[in-house]
Amino acid sequence: MAKTAAILRETGETRIKLSIDLEGSGKRKISTGIPFFNHMLDLFSAHGFFDLEIDATGDIEVDFHHTVEDVGIVLGDAVNSALGDKKGIKRYGHAVTPMDETLTSVSMDVSNRPFLVFNVPEKIYVKGPFDVYLAKEFFRAFAGRAGITLHINVHYGENEHHIIESIFKACGRALSEASSKDDRISGVRSTKGVI
Structure with missing residues (x-):
């Protein structure tokens, strides 16, 4: 299967149209009105081998928050829907990804128990226009709607761009692993028999 x-979500603040194929090749067409965010979603798609299309408009003249959070909500809903009953998937995924001076590990459990742990360096020496706390809001929304326990740990890093980039790459890689099939798994990977 x-x-x-494919999901369309419209609110008074945003309109998000998104489609995803978790077994794709990394083809993507992404437009959010926020160039840096487009770039991060490109990386998520390319490194996870997901075919991803996003057409998002929002009140970015107010700030980026509504658009970023709502894309996280819709992406989470789409991943949850695409995984269906979750039968046969590995469920767990982990990736360690360097980006120059930054090293990030992402671990996830497609558990239907959403939770986010988000650890970044206390001091970031090179700031950017898209900060790590906005990225955190994206991943909080994504994990919540996808039903994923998501641990993001940036072990070290100085440049905000590198930190965020390593997170998005690692998250794509970890999700690719967690959502992949394993022939040894019949049903769901849980001793309870349900996720």
């Missing part, structure tokens, strides 16, 4: 989903 194909692991695909």
Whole structure:
């Protein structure tokens, strides 16, 4: 069964149209009105081998928060839908990804128990226009709607761009692993028999 989903979500602040194929090749077409965010979602898609299309408009003249959070909500809904009953998937994924001076590890459990742990360096020496706390809001929304326990740990890093980039790459890689099939798994990977 194909692991695909397409979702349209409209609110008074944003309009998000998104489609994903978790078993794709990394093809992507992303437009959010926020160039840095587009770049991060490109990396998530490319490194996870997801085919991803996002057309998002929002009140970015107010700030980026509504658009970033709502894309996280819709992406989480799409991943949850694409995984369906979660039968046969590995469930767990982990990736360690360097980006110049930065090293990030992402671990996830597609558990239907959403939780986010987000650890970044206390002091960031090179700031950017898209900060790590905005990235945190994206991943909080994504994990919550996807039903994923998500641990993001940036072991060290100085440049905000590098920190965020390593997170998005690692998250794509970890999700690719967690959502992949394993022939040894019949049903769901849980001793309870349900996720």
